[in-house]
Amino acid sequence: MAGHHHDHDHDHGQGEDGHAHAAPPSPLAQRVKALEALLVAKKLVDPASLDALIDTYEHKVGPRNGARVVARAWTDPAYKARLLEDATAAIAEFGFTGRQGEDMVVVENTPRVHNLVVCTLCSCYPWPVLGLPPVWYKSAPYRSRAVLDPRGVLAEFGTEVADDVEVRVWDSTAELRYLVLPERPPGTEAMGEEELADLVTRDSMIGVTRARTPVRGEPA
Amino acid sequence: MNGAHDMGGMHGMGPIDTDPDDPLFHAEWERRAFAVTLALGFHGRWNIDTSRHARENRPPPEYLGSSYYELWFKAAEKLALDTGLITAEELATGVPRTVSDTPPPDPERVAAILRKGSSARLPDTVPPRFKAGERVLVRDITTPRHTRVPRYCRGRVGTIDRDHGVYIFPDTHAHGEGTKPQHCYSVRFTGRTLWGDAARENDAVLVDLWDDYLEPAP
Numbered sequence: 001m002a003g004h005h006h007d008h009d010h011d012h013g014q015g016e017d018g019h020a021h022a023a024p025p026s027p028l029a030q031r032v033k034a035l036e037a038l039l040v041a042k043k044l045v046d047p048a049s050l051d052a053l054i055d056t057y058e059h060k061v062g063p064r065n066g067a068r069v070v071a072r073a074w075t076d077p078a079y080k081a082r083l084l085e086d087a088t089a090a091i092a093e094f095g096f097t098g099r100q101g102e103d104m105v106v107v108e109n110t111p112r113v114h115n116l117v118v119c120t121l122c123s124c125y126p127w128p129v130l131g132l133p134p135v136w137y138k139s140a141p142y143r144s145r146a147v148l149d150p151r152g153v154l155a156e157f158g159t160e161v162a163d164d165v166e167v168r169v170w171d172s173t174a175e176l177r178y179l180v181l182p183e184r185p186p187g188t189e190a191m192g193e194e195e196l197a198d199l200v201t202r203d204s205m206i207g208v209t210r211a212r213t214p215v216r217g218e219p220a
Numbered sequence: 221m222n223g224a225h226d227m228g229g230m231h232g233m234g235p236i237d238t239d240p241d242d243p244l245f246h247a248e249w250e251r252r253a254f255a256v257t258l259a260l261g262f263h264g265r266w267n268i269d270t271s272r273h274a275r276e277n278r279p280p281p282e283y284l285g286s287s288y289y290e291l292w293f294k295a296a297e298k299l300a301l302d303t304g305l306i307t308a309e310e311l312a313t314g315v316p317r318t319v320s321d322t323p324p325p326d327p328e329r330v331a332a333i334l335r336k337g338s339s340a341r342l343p344d345t346v347p348p349r350f351k352a353g354e355r356v357l358v359r360d361i362t363t364p365r366h367t368r369v370p371r372y373c374r375g376r377v378g379t380i381d382r383d384h385g386v387y388i389f390p391d392t393h394a395h396g397e398g399t400k401p402q403h404c405y406s407v408r409f410t411g412r413t414l415w416g417d418a419a420r421e422n423d424a425v426l427v428d429l430w431d432d433y434l435e436p437a438p
Contacts, residue, residue, distance in 0.1 A: 028249065028290060028293070029247065029248075029249040031293070031297070032249040032252050032253050032256070032293055033249070033252070034311070034314055035256060035293075035296075035297055035300075035306075035311070036252055036256050037314060038306060038310055038311060038314055038316060039256065039259075039260070039300075039306070041314075041315075041316045041319075042305075042306065042310070042316045042318065042319055042320055043319050043320040043323065043324065044260070044263065044305060044306075044320050044324055045256065045259040045260065045324050046259075046323070046324045046325065046326055046327070048326065048327050049255075049259055049324060049325055049326060049327050049329075049330045050252065050255040050256065050259055051255075051327075052327035052330055052331065053254070053255040053258050053259065053330060053334075054251045054252075054254065054255050056331070056334065057244070057254075058244060058245070058251075097335055097336070097337065098334050098335040098336055098337035099333075099334045099335075099337040099338070100337070101337065102337040102338065102339035102340070102341070103339055103340070103341055103384070105384075118228075120226065120227050120228030120229075120370050120372075121225055121226060121227075121228075121272075121276075121368060121370060122225060122272060122275070122276075123288070128337075131244070132244050132254075134240075134242055134244070135237065135242050135244075135246075135288070136236050136237050136238060136239075136242065138288045139233075139236065139237070140227055140230075140233040140234075140284070141233040141234050141235060141236045141237075142236050143227040143228065143233075144227040144228065144229065144230040144231070144233045145233065145236075146228075147228045147229060147372065147414070147425045148228070148229045148230075148231075148372075148414075148415055148418070148419075149418075150423060151420065151423070153236065156235060156236050156238055157236075157238050158238075163420075163422075164422070165422075166422045166423060166424065167420070167422075167423040167424075168423075168424050168425075168426065169423070169424070169425045169426065170406075170426050171228065171370065171425060171426065171427045171428070172428060173368045173369075173370060173427055173428045173429070174340075174368060174384070174387060174390075174404050174428035174429075174430070175268075175339070175340035175341070175387055175388075175404075176384055176404070176406075176428055201240070202240070203240060208238075
């Protein structure tokens, strides 16, 4: 299935990164290599730039960015108001800007509403705050069912939503990129921004799960 | 287009692999395909709508049988050929016939390009056709060309939730026919409107849709 590595189990044993289970059919890996070599020879791409691109999204830009935004919104009501009013500008206050996050929308989870984000047509996802999307987000099972059976999808992630809570699914078919502001977990009143950010997971900002509840400090 | 990419509402795609530790890339070639696709895009020979169309414009069996970065790679290769960045002969032999005389962006310029991004938002010079709270009917658009109307909401009535402002219109932009500036809205559909009794009464789907996709609800 598109974007789902388990369908490529029929590997030919040439996994270049040691993950034999994920190895593609050999001809494709060779085609990618051949195109890259040609583009470098034609001076159309800079190999150092390719490495920098990969490094950026594998190591530098990721859900820690979004977690900082969420933690700020949990602790600073004025910031939260700005975030919900003009998410692009409020997120840019952290310096998180640019590609696939040019125009941001933040939607807030409340005791009445649970938000969930999908792109049924492709893989639209807010790179500056979450990094590149996980494989499941791009996969057919998620894209097909998030709009049709959101509660079933949430259950697969272990997330129960009460019957009287509205589930609101945002299909990001245009150039707006959505981030879910999860509910602040109970028992976190004494926590500072940094500690709170550790409770904010990637999946909770897509809306398939909630933010983590701290192990200690559970409400009585 | 009515392609296999338009997946909203399909049955039978199986369970979701929810493993939170699943890596972003599963092989070195996926990393390279991702980076090559982005780096080629920096030449400005095509836009995001062109490249989306190139990925989606595959026979459904091929689309469904390809992994995500396989689709990216094939589209990048095709766009490079179609726009003359490379020739078929060069691709077949691996031997360059010509060499670019404009240097590609170095890592620092790449970082700056990524930070800046490229917004599809346009100056607010076009009036909106609809306002928040208004009921709209999604036109029943069937076209072999690029479009961003998911099949599941065509012909359905929704409510304008919010107006995002003026944006590039992908249906023309993907085919080199200009940006056709117009408002883009979040349109809210009740689950029941889209899926009948299969949906819960208090659930909703909000879809970003452009003016040209909409008409006043009867």
